Amino acid sequence: MKRSEDDILDENPADNVLRAALTGNDPAAVKLLWDRYAKGLLAYLQAMLCSLHDAEDVLQTVFVNIVRQRHRLARARNLDAYVYRIARNEAFRLIGRRKKNEIEEPVKESWLIVSESNPEPDDLAERLQRALEHLPQSQREVIVMKIYGQKTFLDIARILELPQNTVASRYRYGIEKLRILLENLL
Amino acid sequence: MTNEKDRQNEQIESLLRKARLSEPSSELKGQITTETRRVWSQTSQEGPWRIPIKRLVASVAAAVSVVWIANISSDNSVARWQTSAPLATRQQPSELEVLPEMPYGPFVKHLTSIRRGLPATNGSGLRRYVETVRKLLDEVQQNDASKPTAPIGGRSRVYPDRSRSISYS
Numbered sequence: 001m002k003r004s005e006d007d008i009l010d011e012n013p014a015d016n017v018l019r020a021a022l023t024g025n026d027p028a029a030v031k032l033l034w035d036r037y038a039k040g041l042l043a044y045l046q047a048m049l050c051s052l053h054d055a056e057d058v059l060q061t062v063f064v065n066i067v068r069q070r071h072r073l074a075r076a077r078n079l080d081a082y083v084y085r086i087a088r089n090e091a092f093r094l095i096g097r098r099k100k101n102e103i104e105e106p107v108k109e110s111w112l113i114v115s116e117s118n119p120e121p122d123d124l125a126e127r128l129q130r131a132l133e134h135l136p137q138s139q140r141e142v143i144v145m146k147i148y149g150q151k152t153f154l155d156i157a158r159i160l161e162l163p164q165n166t167v168a169s170r171y172r173y174g175i176e177k178l179r180i181l182l183e184n185l186l
Numbered sequence: 187m188t189n190e191k192d193r194q195n196e197q198i199e200s201l202l203r204k205a206r207l208s209e210p211s212s213e214l215k216g217q218i219t220t221e222t223r224r225v226w227s228q229t230s231q232e233g234p235w236r237i238p239i240k241r242l243v244a245s246v247a248a249a250v251s252v253v254w255i256a257n258i259s260s261d262n263s264v265a266r267w268q269t270s271a272p273l274a275t276r277q278q279p280s281e282l283e284v285l286p287e288m289p290y291g292p293f294v295k296h297l298t299s300i301r302r303g304l305p306a307t308n309g310s311g312l313r314r315y316v317e318t319v320r321k322l323l324d325e326v327q328q329n330d331a332s333k334p335t336a337p338i339g340g341r342s343r344v345y346p347d348r349s350r351s352i353s354y355s
Contacts, residue, residue, distance in 0.1 A: 025230045030222050034215065043207045052208050059210070063222045068229055071237060112205040125205050147199065148207045175195045182198060 015079055022074035033066060040149050041087050047144035048091040050133050052111040058094055062087045084159045124185075131181040139174030142167055293326060 018036065021029035041062060045055035065086050066073060076082040112132070114125040132140055145151045145159070153171070157164040210218075297319065 027223060027226055027230075030219055030226060033222075034219055038210045038215065038218075042210050046207055056210075056214055059214070060218045060221060063218050064225050067222050067225045070226075070229075111208060113208060114205045124201075128202060128205050143202070144207070147202045172195075175198055176191075178198050178202075179191070179194050182201065185201060 018079065019074045022070040029070065030067070033063065037066075037083055040145075040151075041083070043144055043148050044084065044141065045087060045091055046111045047132075047141045047148075048088070048137060049094060050111065050129075052109060054094060055111070058087070058090045061090050065090065078158060078161070080155075080159045081161050085161075127182065127185065131178050134181055135174050135177055139170045139177070142170045143174045143178075146171055293322060296322065 014036070018029065018032050020026075021032055038059070042055055042059055045058050045062075046052055049055050049058065062083075066083060069086070073079065073082055110125055110129060112125045112129045132143070135143070141160075142156055145156050146153070151159070153164050153167050156162075157167045160167065
């Protein structure tokens with residue numbers, strides 16, 4: 001359902017600033033977009049693709065697509081959901097190409113980092129990464145957004161356009177599976 | 187049991203929090219923002235007013251191509267029934283008099299000749315026409331009644347007398 005401009009403009013001020021920049025064809029919108037989305041999108045894409053290298057490639061495509069669709073984005077009901085939908089579509093496109101063997105499978109690289117000061121086993125990042133890779137993508141994306149993106153269930157539900165209960169149950173099931181997979185670390 | 191699970195789930199959460207994800211590097215930022223600005227300047231030359239026009243043109247093109255494809259597929263699907271020369275044609279008789287082998291042929295001919303002579307919209311003419319038709323039908327019925335009935339297939343319609351039948355008891 002299309003909403004009137006008055007409905008759209010009653011949201012938070014950051015949204016309105018971004019919408020105004022996008023509508024006014026102001027190139028400063030690129031910086032606003034980067035500051036607002038780059039970190040979260042890269043984390044999300046890493047969770048989707050299990051590869052930093054691929055996530056960086058897709059991030060560039062996502063930003064280019066956002067700019068191309070900026071007039072539509074400015075009229076979108078939910079800016080975050082629109083941007084993450086673009087990212088999700090691009091990630092699925094890459095996964096599809098991987099399945100068709102159009103591109104090589106990602107080299108096993110570490111996309112999780114454990115800070116050196118942490119007195120944890122050396123292979124903790126690798127174990128966590130392997131366990132996360134075993135989760136279904138729908139559960140992994142919720143866990144990554146919650147733990148590493150520091151988003152609430154409400155935020156995630158808005159971004160993924162899902163009911164909050166669905167998001168919470170996906171998180172719970174994912175954590176349960178991780179508990180089984182990482183039993184020896186507990 | 188549930189408490190134990192909850193405690194372990196919390197441990198998993200804290201274990202996950204010990205790790206972190208890579209953040210976008212400044213190099214990546216430079217690369218992406220440069221590319222994005224380039225695309226921005228390319229696309230800003232075409233105003234937003236062009237978007238509905240583009241959509242309209244695309245819709246018209248899509249509609250034309252759908253009609254064109256439908257025509258082609260329709261032609262292809264009926265092609266097998268279209269031979270070079272038609273196999274049979276239907277001939278419309280120009281005169282009712284030439285109708286061959288029609289039941290009650292003379293009656294129908296007479297009827298049409300009467301009908302031609304009468305104006306269809308005239309009330310008295312219509313009444314006269316109905317009367318004439320009724321007379322004709324009476325004549326036909328009388329003729330049918332006066333004709334002797336021929337035995338079908340040469341067999342007699344006289345049923346055998348049952349009283350004379352031989353009993354096998």
